Amino acid sequence: MPKSFDTISTPAVLLEQAIIENNIMRMKKLAARYRVSLRVHVKTHKIPELAHRQIRAGAVGIAVAKVGEAEIFARTGIHDIQIANLVVGEDKLRRVARLTSRCRISLAVDSTEHLKTIASVLGRKSGRLQLLAEVNSGLNRGGVDSYKELEKIFKTAASMKGINLAGLMTHAGHAYGATSKEERSHIGTMEGAMLVNYAERLRRSGYDIRIISVGSTPTANYCAAVKGVTELRVGNYIFNDMTQVALGVAPIDDCALTLMATVISVPSRDRVVIDAGSKALSLDKGAHGRNFVEGFGYIVGTGDRLSRLSEEHGIIDRPKGQYRIGDRLRIIPNHACAVMNLFDYAYLVSKRRVIEKVKIAARGRSD
Amino acid sequence: MPKSFDTISTPAVLLEQAIIENNIMRMKKLAARYRVSLRVHVKTHKIPELAHRQIRAGAVGIAVAKVGEAEIFARTGIHDIQIANLVVGEDKLRRVARLTSRCRISLAVDSTEHLKTIASVLGRKSGRLQLLAEVNSGLNRGGVDSYKELEKIFKTAASMKGINLAGLMTHAGHAYGATSKEERSHIGTMEGAMLVNYAERLRRSGYDIRIISVGSTPTANYCAAVKGVTELRVGNYIFNDMTQVALGVAPIDDCALTLMATVISVPSRDRVVIDAGSKALSLDKGAHGRNFVEGFGYIVGTGDRLSRLSEEHGIIDRPKGQYRIGDRLRIIPNHACAVMNLFDYAYLVSKRRVIEKVKIAARGRSD
Numbered sequence: 079m080p081k082s083f084d085t086i087s088t089p090a091v092l093l094e095q096a097i098i099e100n101n102i103m104r105m106k107k108l109a110a111r112y113r114v115s116l117r118v119h120v121k122t123h124k125i126p127e128l129a130h131r132q133i134r135a136g137a138v139g140i141a142v143a144k145v146g147e148a149e150i151f152a153r154t155g156i157h158d159i160q161i162a163n164l165v166v167g168e169d170k171l172r173r174v175a176r177l178t179s180r181c182r183i184s185l186a187v188d189s190t191e192h193l194k195t196i197a198s199v200l201g202r203k204s205g206r207l208q209l210l211a212e213v214n215s216g217l218n219r220g221g222v223d224s225y226k227e228l229e230k231i232f233k234t235a236a237s238m239k240g241i242n243l244a245g246l247m248t249h250a251g252h253a254y255g256a257t258s259k260e261e262r263s264h265i266g267t268m269e270g271a272m273l274v275n276y277a278e279r280l281r282r283s284g285y286d287i288r289i290i291s292v293g294s295t296p297t298a299n300y301c302a303a304v305k306g307v308t309e310l311r312v313g314n315y316i317f318n319d320m321t322q323v324a325l326g327v328a329p330i331d332d333c334a335l336t337l338m339a340t341v342i343s344v345p346s347r348d349r350v351v352i353d354a355g356s357k358a359l360s361l362d363k364g365a366h367g368r369n370f371v372e373g374f375g376y377i378v379g380t381g382d383r384l385s386r387l388s389e390e391h392g393i394i395d396r397p398k399g400q401y402r403i404g405d406r407l408r409i410i411p412n413h414a415c416a417v418m419n420l421f422d423y424a425y426l427v428s429k430r431r432v433i434e435k436v437k438i439a440a441r442g443r444s445d
Numbered sequence: 446m447p448k449s450f451d452t453i454s455t456p457a458v459l460l461e462q463a464i465i466e467n468n469i470m471r472m473k474k475l476a477a478r479y480r481v482s483l484r485v486h487v488k489t490h491k492i493p494e495l496a497h498r499q500i501r502a503g504a505v506g507i508a509v510a511k512v513g514e515a516e517i518f519a520r521t522g523i524h525d526i527q528i529a530n531l532v533v534g535e536d537k538l539r540r541v542a543r544l545t546s547r548c549r550i551s552l553a554v555d556s557t558e559h560l561k562t563i564a565s566v567l568g569r570k571s572g573r574l575q576l577l578a579e580v581n582s583g584l585n586r587g588g589v590d591s592y593k594e595l596e597k598i599f600k601t602a603a604s605m606k607g608i609n610l611a612g613l614m615t616h617a618g619h620a621y622g623a624t625s626k627e628e629r630s631h632i633g634t635m636e637g638a639m640l641v642n643y644a645e646r647l648r649r650s651g652y653d654i655r656i657i658s659v660g661s662t663p664t665a666n667y668c669a670a671v672k673g674v675t676e677l678r679v680g681n682y683i684f685n686d687m688t689q690v691a692l693g694v695a696p697i698d699d700c701a702l703t704l705m706a707t708v709i710s711v712p713s714r715d716r717v718v719i720d721a722g723s724k725a726l727s728l729d730k731g732a733h734g735r736n737f738v739e740g741f742g743y744i745v746g747t748g749d750r751l752s753r754l755s756e757e758h759g760i761i762d763r764p765k766g767q768y769r770i771g772d773r774l775r776i777i778p779n780h781a782c783a784v785m786n787l788f789d790y791a792y793l794v795s796k797r798r799v800i801e802k803v804k805i806a807a808r809g810r811s812d
Contacts, residue, residue: 087513087536087812121756143757146454163757164709166720166771169454188710191770219758220710220718251755342531343555343587351587353533357786358811361728366755367741374734388618388733389488389782390510390530390811391586403558404533415756419724420786422809441809442789444725444757445454 083406083430088340089354091417091424092408095433097334098128098316105298105315106136112302112310117141117160117291119313122415124440125424126154128316139182141311145173146443152180154439160184160291162247162311164192164212164220171199174207184208184289186247188220189227190234197238209235210247210289213276215269217251217366225276232285245289246273249311253296254365259326266300269293274306296327319414321364324371335424336378336408337417339392341401350394350401354409355387358420362413375409384409450773450797455707456721458784458791459775462800464701465495465683472665472682473503479669479677484508484527484658486680489782491807492791493521495683506549508678512540513810519547521806527551527658529614529678531559531579531587538566541574551575551656553614555587556594557601564605576602577614577656580643582636584618584733592643599652612656613640616678620663621732626693633667636660641673663694686781688731691738702791703745703775704784706759708768717761717768721776723754725787729780742776751776 083092109116118132119141129140129151139158142148148159164186165174177183187193187209200207211231214221222228228246235243250269256262269292277287292301293311295318302310314321317335318328339354356374363369373383374392380399384392392409394401401407411417418424419441426434450459476483485499486508496507496518506525509515515526531553532541544550554560554576567574578598581588589595595613602610617636623629636659644654659668660678662685669677681688684702685695706721723741730736740750741759747766751759759776761768768774778784785791786808793801 085536087540088534089811163720164718166709167455167707169452173454188712189770192710195771214712218716219755219760220712223712340534342533343559345555345581345587345590349585351531353530354811356727356729356734356783357809360723361734362723367723367728367753386734388586389786393586403556404562416723419756420809420811442724442787444456444721444787 082432083338086338086425086432088338088406089358090338091421092336092338092427093317093424094334094336095426095428097332101316101318101332101334102132102135105312108298108302109136109310114302114307115309117309117311118316119162119311120151120440121147122313122316122418124418124438125436126151126439127436129156130154132316141313144444145170146445147440148177148183149173150440150443152177157181162186162249164188166192166195168199171196175200178206182208184210184244186210186212187231187243188212188222190231193231193234193241197241207242209241209243210245210291211243213246213248213273215248215250215272216265217249219251221248225279228276229280229283232280236285245287245291246277247291248273250292250294250297250301251366253294254321254325255368256296256325262296262325263300266297267304269297270301270304270307274304277306295322296325314414317414320371320376320410320412324364330376330410333410335411335414335417337375337411339407339409341403341405341407344401344403348396350397352392352407353390354392355390357389358417359384359387359392359409359411360413360416360420361387362416365413371412375411378408378410449799450705453705453792453799455705455773456725457705458788459703459705459794460684460791461701461703462793462795464699468683468685468699468701469499469502472679475665475669476503476677481669481674482676484676484678485683486529486678487518487807488514489680489683489785491785491805492803493518493806494803496523497521499683508680511811512537513812514807515544515550516540517807517810519544524548527678529553529616531555533559533562535566538563542567545573549575551577551611553577553579554598554610555579555589557598560598560601560608564608574609576608576610577612577658578610580613580615580640582615582617582639583632584616586618588615592646595643596647596650599647603652612654612658613644614658615640617659617661617664617668618733620661621688621692622735623663623692629663629692630667633664634671636664637668637671637674641671644673662689663692681781684781687738687743687777687779691731697743697777700777702778702781702784704742704778706774706776708770708772708774711768711770715763717764719759719774720757721759722757724756725784726751726754726759726776726778727780727783727787728754729783732780738779742778745775745777
């Protein structure tokens, strides 16, 4: 393992240990303040060692987006995994069934049709799964759109033997389109309030709602504060990125992930070329395909932004800073989760010292 | 290995064998017609088996963008590798030096400073490398901007012992911004003509220019036709994608790569959700960060386009086609090269039969 930055081949992902620790502690305190369980979404880092660190710091379990991710993390002894997504297909549901022998697994469901598929594939085994009804709180992706549909799912589940429908979940990802702190606060509060309201109505109809799981890094402060919410689900906060900076969620100093790149050409005063492009930084300019972040990455030190990316080239047009061929830059990417998914390894660092080279074990496990 | 589509976990990359063969043969014929060497850029597929197939079909060698890619392909017995990029840094140049013991390696150089770095790191070993001066033909990325600078590089190289500066190269990637076939034709012709003109002037000054290497899938027809060009370098043509379709370079039927995905939710008539997002399809809407392709992927059969992508969700807003939960779709992505870099394996298929599961061995080798 390279001991110093200068011998790491670029582009490379560097994770600043001290910032990660601070970010973990800050979210732990937030969850503790509102007495909600903290569930960490590991699609951000895809590294089991970091998940275990988050659990040691008080998280009750993890969330993943995919069965493939769940398989990787389950193997490392994590006992509580929420697949915060709609798992469809016989092949996938059989894989989920196998996972239930190792750990507690919860899944989202958003229609009676989906519920019936789960029951038909898993049969009696489905009782070992915990299901959560997914509610659309404004992102307009999956999730039920009305209380009427939601109640229909609970009614259908109650009529099925062995189905364990334990509560509600949502992800208010439309907060990534908020243009002010007020709007973010409103979305976060509504995210919690909508689910708590639905839960109360369901309880009055006789259903046992034990879990109300909400969250996103931009809304965490607000949805966790809603009385009745039981679980806060957050991922990006462990690193932060220029999307969180642009939203006003985190200052630049709280961004733990930087991409190290090398200047490979300075053809003129107007242009600097580095050895990292879209295959290292991704073309994300904000979550959920939104395009509100300026440029494609922030150069630490000079404050320049990458203007353009080819696959393996990044270009700074009209740079403010001074650059020479061979300079090694640290870049805060727009979207940390997307960058982690492009690399097999990351370097855990402390300032300019390399502490550990860690495998991004669940990288690419979109399956 | 799954024998049928129905047991492959989605999202998955499918490569249609017959289309690949047609695409390879078409480009082989184009190069033969103009009597230029064909060098295949393997950053598109990152699969050694496909590179060997292209070489058996007449390619003289491969191009890669990165040292990491070169290392993977060299190991499989490919003897002629052009790293069509500026390699900077002692660590990288030492890795290149090690590669020269296995195969012929050529590298780009675009400044006297860069040339001196190469010579200082590699010393006498540098003679085993073939260098090509990179010319900026309008992409405005790396490359020298004037004949004067170019001649300076040749003059400096001539004064250095053991430096083998053998010719010129360029990539007219700005053709990806062309809005008509005429513009593409003009860019392609200029790309070839500019280098041939520079080569003639350099020859008159006594320099031995053996190689003039040009190319891109959108300009191949035009730059290969320029008299004096010796080498056509192309990558994407083996698969094609919605970027080539949008440019008018290839019809949809010539697109060999499809992403198979599953419908996971149909919350309303207005919205369909699939299990593939930016971590499977990328957010590319055209090469070099250009944004001219509509949506984020084309659904084969229905003609719908993906309207939005989260990391693991794709959304079709206001679909024309009919979709049900569990349907498996085939999607032509906007940028095939970006998709290959997100997966570890691809399935070589013939209609609905799986022929082979192949490892995308150089995936993620941006280092």
